[in-house]
Amino acid sequence: MDCLFCKIANKEIPVELLFEDDLVVAFKDIKPIVPIHILIIPKEHIESVADMSDKHETLAGRMIMVAKKLAEQFDIAGGGYKLLFRVKSNGGQEVPHVHLHLLGGGKMSENIRVA
Ligand code: 5GP
Ligand code: ZN
Numbered sequence: 001m002d003c004l005f006c007k008i009a010n011k012e013i014p015v016e017l018l019f020e021d022d023l024v025v026a027f028k029d030i031k032p033i034v035p036i037h038i039l040i041i042p043k044e045h046i047e048s049v050a051d052m053s054d055k056h057e058t059l060a061g062r063m064i065m066v067a068k069k070l071a072e073q074f075d076i077a078g079g080g081y082k083l084l085f086r087v088k089s090n091g092g093q094e095v096p097h098v099h100l101h102l103l104g105g106g107k108m109s110e111n112i113r114v115a
Contacts, residue, residue, distance in 0.1 A: 001045060005097035009043045023062050026070060035105030036074050040066050047096045049087045067102045076104035
């Protein structure tokens with residue numbers, strides 16, 4: 001399947017992985033909109049949160065816990081951060097493979113697009 005994030009998850013496209021386990025990988029966003037901008041994605045191809053079902057409950061929880069741990073590792077947990085899922089076109093989602101944005105490293109705007 002021709003999916004950019006599948007290629008990253010299965011290492012067809014080499015990127016520095018910040019985290020990997022049986023369900024997810026995490027890596028830096030190529031166009032960071034805040035000083036710390038990390039994407040946590042499932043290894044399984046799922047287009048968006050709208051396509052997830054009850055069988056993905058463990059995966060959904062894992063993504064959030066990995067984001068939390070990366071926030072601690074990157075030293076932004078104390079000040080706080082933002083976790084963001086864009087969902088389909090009205091949500092502004094551009095890459096059709098589920099990804100959780102971990103955004104931090106400063107006070108953020110309430111404007112969700114600029115973070
Ligand atoms: P979306 O708008 O779908 O929520 O976010 C997609 C994100 O993926 C954007 O922040 C964009 O910068 C990031 N992105 C797109 N292509 C690549 C890539 O090839 N590598 C990395 N590391 N990030 C990417
Ligand atoms: Zn995919």
